Amino acid sequence: xxxxxxxxxxxxxxxxxxxxxxxxxxxxxxxxxxxxxxxxxxxxxxxxxxxxxxxxxxxxxxxxxxxxxxxxxxxxxxxxxxxxxxxxxxxxxxxxxxxxxxxxxxxxxxxxxxxxxxxxxxxxxxxxxxxxxxxxxxxxxxxxxxxxxxxxxxxxxxxxxxxxxxxxxxxxxxxxxxxxxxxxxxxxxxxxxxxxxxxxxxxxxxxxxxxxxxxxxxxxxxxxxxxxxxxxxxxxxxxxxxxxxxxxxxxxxxxxxxxxxxxxxxxxxxxxxxxxxxxxxxxxxxxxxxxxxxxxxxxxxxxxxxxxxxxxxxxx
Numbered sequence: 001x002x003x004x005x006x007x008x009x010x011x012x013x014x015x016x017x018x019x020x021x022x023x024x025x026x027x028x029x030x031x032x033x034x035x036x037x038x039x040x041x042x043x044x045x046x047x048x049x050x051x052x053x054x055x056x057x058x059x060x061x062x063x064x065x066x067x068x069x070x071x072x073x074x075x076x077x078x079x080x081x082x083x084x085x086x087x088x089x090x091x092x093x094x095x096x097x098x099x100x101x102x103x104x105x106x107x108x109x110x111x112x113x114x115x116x117x118x119x120x121x122x123x124x125x126x127x128x129x130x131x132x133x134x135x136x137x138x139x140x141x142x143x144x145x146x147x148x149x150x151x152x153x154x155x156x157x158x159x160x161x162x163x164x165x166x167x168x169x170x171x172x173x174x175x176x177x178x179x180x181x182x183x184x185x186x187x188x189x190x191x192x193x194x195x196x197x198x199x200x201x202x203x204x205x206x207x208x209x210x211x212x213x214x215x216x217x218x219x220x221x222x223x224x225x226x227x228x229x230x231x232x233x234x235x236x237x238x239x240x241x242x243x244x245x246x247x248x249x250x251x252x253x254x255x256x257x258x259x260x261x262x263x264x265x266x267x268x269x270x271x272x273x274x275x276x277x278x279x280x281x282x283x284x285x286x287x288x289x290x291x292x293x294x295x296x297x298x299x300x301x302x303x304x305x306x307x308x309x310x311x312x313x314x315x316x
């Protein structure tokens with residue numbers, strides 16, 4: 001029997017060793033967390049081919065598992081809203097952010113409690129979460145016309161109709177704040193974001209969304225195998241912390257900017273989005289429609305401005 005010890009100055013960890021026919025998987029689980037323990041990285045034994053030589057290698061891969069999001073409201077009314085493929089962790093924020101960006105709720109007071117399932121199966125419990133809504137609140141479930149399953153790469157794919165893709169931001173008609181951003185520190189944001197991505201640095205296969213202030217300071221970051229999940233987690237955190245609207249902040253996306261990500265940003269009142277990757281044509285159209293500044297291909301020394309908000313200024 002092989003035993004592994006792991007020590008940390010702040011938290012205790014357990015390492016579970018699973019034997020498979022051709023590989024070992026080590027799962028590291030933090031204990032004594034406020035939410036149900038979750039794991040986000042697996043250590044997998046693989047064969048690496050390098051210059052014609054085969055070597056045993058322990059690779060770190062991002063965990064992807066389903067999360068069923070349910071709502072409980074009224075006289076014991078319960079409804080399953082969606083199943084999304086996500087990286088476990090920050091599930092309460094993901095559920096809250098999802099409900100908010102889908103227009104089902106529109107303020108944190110609509111949430112009474114968020115909890116994982118009390119299922120006898122621990123794996124099922126970790127992958128089911130229920131948002132209990134305030135007694136006097138009726139959710140806008142017509143805004144959630146989804147099929148039962150959505151992938152980690154696309155949250156739009158499960159929509160029930162083209163019309164249901166569009167959601168209306170609570171902050172759409174709010175007077176825009178004048179924002180000024182310096183091109184020099186804008187170009188530093190990708191490195192700041194990458195440096196704070198613990199899971200990406202380990203696996204190389206996970207997305208991140210980060211909120212920055214106008215001094216270029218990173219205020220919050222969330223990671224997930226799904227781009228839209230990472231942003232939902234971030235917006236959920238901001239919702240629960242009472243930060244919304246984020247109209248004086250800059251959202252940085254670790255990958256491309258899709259229509260859905262721009263829409264979710266608009267739902268949170270974000271008016272300035274910078275993507276390290278490319279934007280899609282619909283993302284640019286939506287940014288123009290909402291007069292949101294949209295930057296793409298943000299690198300150490302360059303970026304493209306696809307739309308600059310009327311009250312925004314980028315200094316060179």
